[in-house]
Amino acid sequence: MLDLIIIGGSAAGCSAAIYAARRKLNFKIITHDIGGEVVYAGEVKNWLGNKSIYGYDLAQNFADHVRDYGVEIEEGWKVYSIEKEKSGFTVKTRNNKGEERKELAKTVLIATGIHPRHLGANNEEELFHKGITYCTVCDGPLFKNKTVAVLGGGNAALEAAVMMSSIAQKVYLMTIEPDTAEKKFGFPTGDDVLIEKVKSLPNVEIIHYANTYEFVGENKLTGLKYRDLRDGKNEEKELAIEGAMIHVGMVPNSDFIDIVEKDRAKQIIVDRHQQTSVPGIFAAGDVTDLPYKQIIVAAGQGTAAALSAIEYLNKLK
Numbered sequence: 001m002l003d004l005i006i007i008g009g010s011a012a013g014c015s016a017a018i019y020a021a022r023r024k025l026n027f028k029i030i031t032h033d034i035g036g037e038v039v040y041a042g043e044v045k046n047w048l049g050n051k052s053i054y055g056y057d058l059a060q061n062f063a064d065h066v067r068d069y070g071v072e073i074e075e076g077w078k079v080y081s082i083e084k085e086k087s088g089f090t091v092k093t094r095n096n097k098g099e100e101r102k103e104l105a106k107t108v109l110i111a112t113g114i115h116p117r118h119l120g121a122n123n124e125e126e127l128f129h130k131g132i133t134y135c136t137v138c139d140g141p142l143f144k145n146k147t148v149a150v151l152g153g154g155n156a157a158l159e160a161a162v163m164m165s166s167i168a169q170k171v172y173l174m175t176i177e178p179d180t181a182e183k184k185f186g187f188p189t190g191d192d193v194l195i196e197k198v199k200s201l202p203n204v205e206i207i208h209y210a211n212t213y214e215f216v217g218e219n220k221l222t223g224l225k226y227r228d229l230r231d232g233k234n235e236e237k238e239l240a241i242e243g244a245m246i247h248v249g250m251v252p253n254s255d256f257i258d259i260v261e262k263d264r265a266k267q268i269i270v271d272r273h274q275q276t277s278v279p280g281i282f283a284a285g286d287v288t289d290l291p292y293k294q295i296i297v298a299a300g301q302g303t304a305a306a307l308s309a310i311e312y313l314n315k316l317k
Helices: 011-022 036-040 055-067 136-143 155-165 181-186 192-199 295-316
Strands: 002-009 027-034 073-075 077-084 089-095 100-110 114-116 147-151 170-174 204-207 210-216 223-228 235-240 243-246 250-252 281-283
Touching: 002 011, 002 089, 002 295, 011 027, 011 055, 011 295, 027 036, 027 055, 027 100, 036 055, 036 114, 055 073, 100 295, 136 155, 136 243, 147 155, 155 170, 155 192, 155 243, 181 192, 192 204, 281 295
Parallel strands: 002 027, 002 100, 027 073, 027 077, 100 281, 147 170, 147 243, 170 204
Antiparallel strands: 077 089, 089 100, 114 250, 210 223, 223 235
């Protein structure tokens, strides 16, 4: 039986792995991929010690640091079940080939992060990768000199609009929020510096009160339909576009476990020691209910979770 299984290979999981290795635990780190959403972060300017680094490079640095401790990262495996046993936990995994295996561990650390939320509009799934994307950093360059729409009311949408302003000919930035000071002019969770930046861009047009309900196109995206909620009129309008970047929030990757307490958003609830409602199961990073979804915060939580797991194991002995 292992001392610890770490699930996830991004900031929280890799940080935890380093501390587990330094304490010479018998453990494994299992992950579907390296870096998670960090890979798609674009240019990162708030990672301590690096004035500027791209998300992909930062994610590779995480993995390289872990491997430098002699730890093998078992990549390409997804955990689909965790079961409580008398002396620990059974972790069931499956790879892309459908192969399955079980691992036994005294403690488990969940650091599986988040994934983009879908808008839920008509034809959204059908036109995914046919003009619709949830990763502007990945796919934005495909829309050079074209007309695109960015959908969302937070920093991710604002950053996408800034990026696309230098690539696309025309950018519609669509937010369901009103153009009022109370709602920060349509971006209630956005940073002021980004809002001012977007408002100054000549080829970005902000559309407020926009409730997008349908994407148009057969084999490729050609437009979108939205309801203008201004004054409660719900007037239906249509835009001709060739690309749509959807940034309407993130969803925690927590569906595989049902024995720990979660909040309404399916975030795993943890205490200040990163302990879940089940003794011996810890969680860290964006999958948890803790605030401030930042790379550097996730790394710190991963460290705290590893130290808490070590303390838990010491008490077992």
